[in-house]
Amino acid sequence: MTVIEAGGGWLVVDGDATLAGPFSTNAEAWRAVDRLEGSPISPAEKRADWIASKILSAGLAPTRVETKPKSKKGKRQAKRMKRAAAKAPKWLRTGAAATFDPQGNRAYREWQLGTFGAASPVRRVDPAEYLKGKA
Known part of the structure; x- marks a missing residue:
């Protein structure tokens, strides 16, 4: 070269x-x-x-869409909720964070399929068929 x-x-x-x-x-x-x-x-x-x-x-970073409360009452309520969330005990905050679904539309967790061991029949489940059956 x-x-x-x-x-x-x-x-x-x-x-x-x-x-x-x-x-x-x-x-x-x-x-x-x-x-x-x-x-x-x-x-x-x-x-x-x-x-x-x-x-x-x-890839591209996900964009966050924040909705701002328009009324004075909505702003006050949002502030109150944040204050109350900060005062919650640690065990409650960690539990809520683990189960919180930000999109609000996932009824189950797809990533948990097939985590029950090598011989489990769940490992042989096709996720596409499973999702089709749930709909």
Whole structure:
């Protein structure tokens, strides 16, 4: 693999085949050669690549839609509920958090299917058929 200068920039070539490019600078082209050959890169660059791959693989962040109470009474009630929730005992808060369903439309937890052991017949349940039967 080598780098050559062509009309609009620098190209990474191997024999007659163009592998990458065009790059605006010679340094960018040689960096591409290093990546293609699997040569070690600096720790900072490894870290940046790792972070970028995690961000890109995660997809878009879910958007939160908050409804604001319009009336004075609604604002007061929301504030009172938050205050009361903060004063609740720890065992109640953890239990409520474990069973709270923010979307309010899941009657059961799909992720719990098949968690009863290797020999369990539940492991052989097709989730699509199960959901079709529940509807």
